[in-house]
Amino acid sequence: MTVKYLIRTFVFAALLLASSGSLADMxxxxxxxxxxxxxxxxIQIIETTNRTxxxxxxxxxxxxxxxxxxxxxxxxxxxxxxxxxLTKVDILTGKIVKRVVQGGNAIGGAISQDGKxxxxxxxxxxxxxxxxxxxxxxxxxxxxxxxxxxLSKTVGLVDAPGNKxxxxxxxxxxxxxxxxxxxxTPVITKFTDIxxxxxxxxxxxxARYYIAGLFGEDGMAMLDLWHPEKGIKRILDGYGRGExxxxxxxxxxxxxxxxxxxxxxxxxxxxxxxxxxxxxSWKEVARIPVHGQPVFAMARPDGRQVWVNFAHPKNDVLQxxxxxxxxxxxxxxxxxxxxxxxxxxxxxxxxxxxxDRNVVEVYDTTTLEKITELPVDTxxxxxxxxxxxxxxx
Numbered sequence: 409m410t411v412k413y414l415i416r417t418f419v420f421a422a423l424l425l426a427s428s429g430s431l432a433d434m435x436x437x438x439x440x441x442x443x444x445x446x447x448x449x450x451i452q453i454i455e456t457t458n459r460t461x462x463x464x465x466x467x468x469x470x471x472x473x474x475x476x477x478x479x480x481x482x483x484x485x486x487x488x489x490x491x492x493x494l495t496k497v498d499i500l501t502g503k504i505v506k507r508v509v510q511g512g513n514a515i516g517g518a519i520s521q522d523g524k525x526x527x528x529x530x531x532x533x534x535x536x537x538x539x540x541x542x543x544x545x546x547x548x549x550x551x552x553x554x555x556x557x558x559l560s561k562t563v564g565l566v567d568a569p570g571n572k573x574x575x576x577x578x579x580x581x582x583x584x585x586x587x588x589x590x591x592x593t594p595v596i597t598k599f600t601d602i603x604x605x606x607x608x609x610x611x612x613x614x615a616r617y618y619i620a621g622l623f624g625e626d627g628m629a630m631l632d633l634w635h636p637e638k639g640i641k642r643i644l645d646g647y648g649r650g651e652x653x654x655x656x657x658x659x660x661x662x663x664x665x666x667x668x669x670x671x672x673x674x675x676x677x678x679x680x681x682x683x684x685x686x687x688x689s690w691k692e693v694a695r696i697p698v699h700g701q702p703v704f705a706m707a708r709p710d711g712r713q714v715w716v717n718f719a720h721p722k723n724d725v726l727q728x729x730x731x732x733x734x735x736x737x738x739x740x741x742x743x744x745x746x747x748x749x750x751x752x753x754x755x756x757x758x759x760x761x762x763x764d765r766n767v768v769e770v771y772d773t774t775t776l777e778k779i780t781e782l783p784v785d786t787x788x789x790x791x792x793x794x795x796x797x798x799x800x801x
Contacts (some may be wrong), residue, residue: 411765437482440499441750441792443761443768444474444487445785451487451500452784456752456759456792459770459780463502469493469509474789475516478796479541480523485791486541488517494528496544501791506544510537518567521799525588527565527573527711534559536575536586538594547592550581554580564609564620566800568633574598576606576629583609583620583640602629602640610665611800612687619643623677630690643690644674644683647750654687668711669731675702675716682716684734704748707731708773709755717746717760728776742769749789761787 427583435455440462441608443452449471453463468474477486484505487495492511497504511597512532519526527538529765552560560577568574571588577623583602586594591703604624611618611633627645632638666673671693672685684694700722707714714729723745745763750760757779760769767781768790795801 435500437500437793438753439788439793440482440755441759442476442485442487442497442499443759443784443791444471444476444788446471446474446763446788447786449489450785451485451497452782453497453502454782456757459757460784461782463499465497465502465504467504467537468495468497468507471788473515476789476791476795477517477519477526477801478791478793479519480796482793482796484541485793486517486519486526488514490514492528492530494526494544496541507538508544510539510546515561515563516565518565518573518800520567520571520573521569522571525571525592527567527586529565529575530562534561534577534579536562536565536573538573538588538592548586548588548594548710550584550586550594550596552577552580552584554582563607566609566611566618568618568799569615572786574609574611574633575616576602576609576632578605578607581606581624583618583629585636587767590700597636599631599636599640603627603642613667613799615799621674621677626677628674641690643691644685659796666705666707666714668707668714671731673705673714673729673731674706675705677701682714682729694735696729696736698729698736699727699739705729706751708758709751709753711775713737715758717747717749720745723747729782740771743767746795747788748790750792752792753794759790759792761790763787 417556439456449468450466450761454650469489473490475488485497485499492509492514495507499740504738511530515529517528525539535551550564560579561579562575565575573586576583583599587598588594606620607623609620618631628643630641630643674683676683682696700718702716703719705716716727726740730737743762743765747763750759758771763786768784768787770779
């Protein structure tokens with residue numbers, strides 16, 4: 409080993425340290441995530457391997473109903489705020505890259521299959537706006553017009569194969585596909601009369617079916633994306649027929665839906681039940697009585713369990729369903745306002761936000777014991793960067 413070689417090696421190492429700050433600070437993004445601090449308009453960036461906080465990022469506006477998607481390389485989080493804010497955050501450095509306020513009242517978003525477009529679903533003005541994911545420059549504005557110029561709230565926005573976005577019109581009872589495969593001028597396909605008041609939507613893990621839940625009636629509207637020419641099919645019609653519905657204090661969320669054991673587990677509106685639907689026939693096969701009105705029903709990645717949280721006033725409880733027996737095997741009571749849950753990619757942990765205690769609890773999903781808790785100011789949504797590789801999240 410020559411002196412010149414040693415000098416060159418030393419110089420290269422010094423330059424690397426200068427450019428990166430410290431070799432010890434270098435990391436991948438695969439085990440990182442974002443926790444929404446809803447009251448303060450801030451987020452925490454965390455890592456799940458050691459269950460620690462890395463950064464706090466402030467100045468993200470109204471996060472009272474916020475959601476997050478990730479760039480395909482998992483480095484950037486796009487945070488959608490209720491005030492219409494769209495914020496791009498570098499989760500490796502904990503810095504805001506850019507922020508735009510694109511509407512007056514937003515309700516979430518999605519990122520395209522190729523990662524180049526970010527779409528935002530708006531209540532006000534009604535419609536969807538689409539942005540370049542690198543620059544956050546708007547590339548398309550899709551007003552949700554119906555009945556001669558009225559504007560509808562848009563809900564259930566998801567990404568689909570072929571650089572498409574799918575969403576539903578709450579006021580109009582419609583589902584639209586916006587196809588960006590050819591250019592940034594989308595081709596819009598509209599499906600009308602899907603049912604009353606679609607409140608949320610989901611896309612199946614294989615990205616074949618889009619399902620909109622209906623608040624105005626018992627049932628759901630399903631679109632087969634392999635054969636959209638067949639139109640909307642109604643499923644679970646009248647699942648509450650003949651029963652008095654209970655008050656709905658918080659709408660169920662379908663995006664974190666559970667597919668497990670050949671079935672789909674869905675929160676029922678106005679009932680203390682989780683509906684079990686065959687993934688092949690789309691017929692109801694069972695109902696599981698639960699503690700309250702379910703909000704999220706989420707499957708562990710291996711499909712062995714479904715974890716359920718609940719709406720006010722029974723939102724201090726978390727229940728675990730065993731998929732094999734379709735029975736409750738564990739009931740936790742972490743505290744009031746359990747707002748969200750997120751499994752680590754391989755499912756060994758679940759992170760649970762407990763807003764009124766200002767903590768996020770972490771559970772071992774095998775032992776069903778609490779591992780730790782992290783202090784977080786009014787936590788709500790928990791979003792891990794592994795979502796970047798999954799459709800519809």
